[in-house]
Amino acid sequence: MSNNDDKNLKLLKEQYEKPVMSDKAVFEMKQRMEQGKEEKRSMSKKKLFKGLAIAAAAVLTILILPNISSEVAQAMGNIPVLGGFFKVITIRDYQYEDERNVADVVLPEIKTKEGTDNSVTDTGKKTADEINAKIREIANKWVEEFKSNLEGEGYQNITINSEVINSTEDYFTLKLICFWSGGSGYEENHFYTINLNTGEKVELADLFKEGNDYKRIISENIKKQMREQMAADEGILYWIDNEEYPEWNFKEISDDTSFYINENGEVVICFNEGDVAPASMGTVEFTIPMDVVANILK
């Protein structure tokens, strides 16, 4: 651009920069920001209660589980099933409490029966070790962050717990629930599914016949469910068909997307907070109807 252009743009810029927000308007803006913070905080409180309820439910599940397992084992008689091979125990790991900081970390650990040896149980043991290590790694990270925040001035509360979704004869899923509340709430779930017939850890791709575009088929169904839910309830919001922020929109699940198999044998896709919806929606799940994937399931 020529010097004259520069000069003219400079004049325009001076004109453009003239407006300044009044003190009153700035004060009102700060109030509005406090209001935003307050609303965020109350949302996270709601989530804290939800988190505690889940934690309570998890404790119940674990107390009842041994009885169920033995009943199942008895019913099965002498048929060798891996279902009786895995057992989940919970360990009170890291506990801390002062005026501003509370940590309640109870970790699940998958145990395998000793003494039996064949390739399937060996695989099972390896899978269990692998999952236990992953859970330990996640918990360590959370506890480290919690400890490093102890010096700060804010309030914080972390809860780590688990739930066994002991759903079908073929699959076994362990859900690790990590919950944090402070200035805002944050929940993160991890799912681990084991194939009880092989002892192997199951990935989403393992469920489907090869050469099928299961990601697209499932994603399309999730989008359909999102649209239906949003149409039915104004309070529900997913990032889909959002024109203001198109790059936030849910496009497709990935190989790492969490899932489990429910008691009807249906695949349930799980998203963490903020993945496919505003964080205020929390973690969300979509049950994929059998008829959608019936043709491509193994």
Added chain:
Amino acid sequence: MFRRKKKQDEIIEQIILKKYNSYYRMAMSFVHNEADAADIVQEGAYNAIKNSDSLKHIEFAETWVYRIMMNEIYKRLNTKKVKSIDDGDFIDLQVEDKYENIDLMIALDSMPDNDKAVIQLKYFEDLKLDEIAYILGENLSTVKSRLYRGLKKLRCKMDDLNMKGGERHVK
């Protein structure tokens, strides 16, 4: 992780407190009304704080807040446009002293909203083109063509001005 989230909240708050006049100027250039512009910035600040968890990459925080402000401006323009047909509300360009610039200001103001925003973000707020693309939710090539089109329009006016200036000198 949660410490990142907490830090993120603070970063967004600091950005707003540092840049509110910049958002305000942008809002003023579109709505030409102090009360509306203040309202836009206040709503934008509220939305940014409340939804700060939605920001996925903290390094985009500044442009992310800008983008929320820009959306507030466009939201307001859409309701205003419908209204102004009824009450015959004319835009009042508050130009006091720089009389020679009024043609340029009108030229800038009469551009399509996004062309105007690109020029202002680039030359008055010194943002990079890829940042502008993110703020406006458009791809880079669209932003580039808006920039060239806008500059061309301004340059025509500038040439006029420069010529007039030259004539005056001759006289």
